[in-house]
Amino acid sequence: MPSLVAAAFEAPYLDYAALAPEIVLTGVLLAVLVVDLFVDEDRKAVVAQLAGVGLLASLLPVVFLAVDGDDRSMFSGAYVVDDFALVFKALFLVSGYVVLLMSTDHIEEGDYWKGEYSFLLLSSLLGMVVMSSARDLLTIFVALELLSIPAYMLAGWRKRDLRSNEAALKYYLLGVLSSAVMLYGMSLVFGATGTTVLEDIARELGGDASEPLVALGIFFIVVGFAFKVSAVPFHFWAPDTYEGAPLPVTAFLSVASKAAGFVALLELIFMGFFGQDNVWQPLFWVLAVLTMTVGNLVALRQTNIVRLLAYSSVAQAGYMLVPFAVGGSSDEAAGTAQTAVIVYLLIYAAMNLGAFAIVMTVARRTRSGEISSYGGLFTYAPGLTVLMTIFVFSLAGIPPFGGWFAKFYIFKSAVDAGTGWALALAVVAGVNSVIALFYYAGVAREMWMQPVPGDDRTPIRVPPALGAALGITAVAVMAIGVYPQAFARLGDLAQLAVR
Amino acid sequence: MVAQNIVFGVLAVAMGLAAIRVVTTKNVVHAALYLVVVLAGVAALYILLAAEFIAVVQVIIYIGAIVLLILFGTMLTRAPIGRASDLDNDQRWLGVVVALLLLGVMGSVLADAFGSTKLPKAPQIQRTGDVGLSIFQTYVVPFEVVSVLLLAALVGAVVIARRD
Numbered sequence: 001m002p003s004l005v006a007a008a009f010e011a012p013y014l015d016y017a018a019l020a021p022e023i024v025l026t027g028v029l030l031a032v033l034v035v036d037l038f039v040d041e042d043r044k045a046v047v048a049q050l051a052g053v054g055l056l057a058s059l060l061p062v063v064f065l066a067v068d069g070d071d072r073s074m075f076s077g078a079y080v081v082d083d084f085a086l087v088f089k090a091l092f093l094v095s096g097y098v099v100l101l102m103s104t105d106h107i108e109e110g111d112y113w114k115g116e117y118s119f120l121l122l123s124s125l126l127g128m129v130v131m132s133s134a135r136d137l138l139t140i141f142v143a144l145e146l147l148s149i150p151a152y153m154l155a156g157w158r159k160r161d162l163r164s165n166e167a168a169l170k171y172y173l174l175g176v177l178s179s180a181v182m183l184y185g186m187s188l189v190f191g192a193t194g195t196t197v198l199e200d201i202a203r204e205l206g207g208d209a210s211e212p213l214v215a216l217g218i219f220f221i222v223v224g225f226a227f228k229v230s231a232v233p234f235h236f237w238a239p240d241t242y243e244g245a246p247l248p249v250t251a252f253l254s255v256a257s258k259a260a261g262f263v264a265l266l267e268l269i270f271m272g273f274f275g276q277d278n279v280w281q282p283l284f285w286v287l288a289v290l291t292m293t294v295g296n297l298v299a300l301r302q303t304n305i306v307r308l309l310a311y312s313s314v315a316q317a318g319y320m321l322v323p324f325a326v327g328g329s330s331d332e333a334a335g336t337a338q339t340a341v342i343v344y345l346l347i348y349a350a351m352n353l354g355a356f357a358i359v360m361t362v363a364r365r366t367r368s369g370e371i372s373s374y375g376g377l378f379t380y381a382p383g384l385t386v387l388m389t390i391f392v393f394s395l396a397g398i399p400p401f402g403g404w405f406a407k408f409y410i411f412k413s414a415v416d417a418g419t420g421w422a423l424a425l426a427v428v429a430g431v432n433s434v435i436a437l438f439y440y441a442g443v444a445r446e447m448w449m450q451p452v453p454g455d456d457r458t459p460i461r462v463p464p465a466l467g468a469a470l471g472i473t474a475v476a477v478m479a480i481g482v483y484p485q486a487f488a489r490l491g492d493l494a495q496l497a498v499r
Numbered sequence: 500m501v502a503q504n505i506v507f508g509v510l511a512v513a514m515g516l517a518a519i520r521v522v523t524t525k526n527v528v529h530a531a532l533y534l535v536v537v538l539a540g541v542a543a544l545y546i547l548l549a550a551e552f553i554a555v556v557q558v559i560i561y562i563g564a565i566v567l568l569i570l571f572g573t574m575l576t577r578a579p580i581g582r583a584s585d586l587d588n589d590q591r592w593l594g595v596v597v598a599l600l601l602l603g604v605m606g607s608v609l610a611d612a613f614g615s616t617k618l619p620k621a622p623q624i625q626r627t628g629d630v631g632l633s634i635f636q637t638y639v640v641p642f643e644v645v646s647v648l649l650l651a652a653l654v655g656a657v658v659i660a661r662r663d
Binding site for chain 1: 604608636652659
């Protein structure tokens with residue numbers, strides 16, 4: 001009879017310096033929740049300011065850790081703070097800050113729950129920050145739930161608007177379905193390997209041909225994340241959710257939430273399942289082709305700017321799936337593929353947040369999301385028009401704006417891989433970039449060449465917070481486009497250690 | 500091991516029948532009660548595998564919380580409690596096909612992987628103490644993250660549900 005008494009408790013090794021960003025962020029979100037209780041209804045802006053300062057405060061330990069430069073690992077490799085983690089923590093915190101800036105006036109003017117909004121935004125960000133360090137199936141899953149569940153509720157934050165309710169419900173139902181599928185896949189992988197730590201999983205699986213159990217597990221996990229990053233054919237929630245949710249939340253979902261899904265995919269594929277490329281490479285190939293093509297073709301027909309950006313973000317996810325489909329052949333290909341995805345995510349965050357900031361600014365005056373309402377924008381809001389042109393051309397991948405460099409890296413990863421399938425994928429991506437140019441240029445044409453609808457030329461007032469958000473994103477897009485080497489280095493540095 | 504096999508057989512048949520009734524019964528409340536049978540069967544399977552902690556958690560969460568929530572939800576939203584004829588979805592045959600397909604794929608994969616594995620003669624008892632230790636040692640970060648998650652879910656649920 002085995003003893004029923006458990007072994008004595010040994011405190012685990014905790015590196016508090018490595019956990020500092022998470023600890024500060026948790027402290028801030030609790031402070032936001034408590035302070036919100038004691039602030040009068042007309043002074044709620046204080047809460048949002050506290051949240052913003054808190055986000056910047058939790059960026060400080062990230063910077064210190066980056067300067068320090070040591071890789072820190074806890075729980076036998078389940079929680080790691082390395083350059084990969086730090087780059088993405090910084091990305092999430094900064095884009096969270098930009099979203100908070102974009103929300104300030106939007107939330108102030110609508111009849112929302114302001115304090116709780118900041119609280120939920122911060123908790124979702126905490127999930128993403130944890131995700132950047134997670135190297136363990138369980139931690140990845142828990143982080144994913146923490147970043148998704150507040151997002152489901154934020155999507156329905158306009159409670160009296162039916163479309164917002166629909167947005168939240170669709171997002172929630174498909175989100176939990178994908179979580180369930182993914183969790184089942186994780187349980188199969190755990191059953192095959194007996195461990196949840198990605199490094200150990202890689203060691204257990206080795207480079208051998210996969211047994212059906214592992215193949216099915218990987219398939220389910222990839223399908224689960226395909227929902228999260230809105231890859232075709234799992235994208236049906238995206239356009240409705242993006243259109244119905246409050247605009248800052250849409251920006252948050254299309255940038256931060258999607259990036260977190262890709263972070264998890266990078267960790268899982270290139271650390272845990274690297275030797276099993278015969279399973280996931282074909283899967284990603286199909287996903288990438290479908291996502292790019294369907295996203296771009298449907299985007300062509302959109303007349304609403306938010307739906308256009310929604311389908312464009314589906315298509316952009318397709319480009320980001322390309323390196324996954326070609327990265328399995330060698331360590332070198334894996335390195336190039338990771339750099340390509342990381343660089344694309346950083347640049348995509350800047351240009352997409354910027355485009356949404358413009359849409360919000362313009363919608364404050366026109367109260368419309370139709371592309372036709374952008375007619376003649378140049379005649380009364382030249383500054384915004386120039387910025388929007390920069391953002392859409394960057395999304396289309398035209399030099400000298402950041403986006404061309406991101407696309408260049410995607411093509412480089414496919415061409416470097418050199419196989420017939422990889423080259424075919426590069427051709428599909430190229431054709432899609434040309435298709436995408438049509439609708440991005442359509443927006444620009446509307447702004448520069450069409451007449452003003454209703455001939456109302458009163459200038460648009462840009463609130464300071466939105467202006468700051470626009471400034472940050474515009475500077476980022478320009479800086480990356482003009483001086484891309486710095487970002488390439490960041491992408492090279494941040495590669496996961498594949499072994 | 501014969502006794503265990505017999506108990507497993509009985510449980511499996513009972514759970515299978517109850518699961519079929521969950522989707523074929525015309526009464527929402529009956530469906531929820533059949534679900535209790537299925538979930539209690541899962542708990543019994545855990546006990547059979549000497550995983551007592553998971554069995555207790557299964558009872559507390561699935562039967563204690565989730566089914567209760569379904570029943571309360573039915574009661575409070577004034578949904579039809581008696582026989583209802585419109586419970587069936589138009590696409591139920593498609594659902595049946597997909598379900599059978601999944602059953603086939605997952606069943607054959609699991610049989611392929613574990614078909615020849617034998618349970619150890621002396622069952623390896625998973626002690627509740629060990630589960631507790633692993634929560635506070637190996638999995639302390641996910642544990643703390645879950646606590647924030649619950650807080651966020653609570654706050655969000657209050658905002659969404661309250662009348663304003």
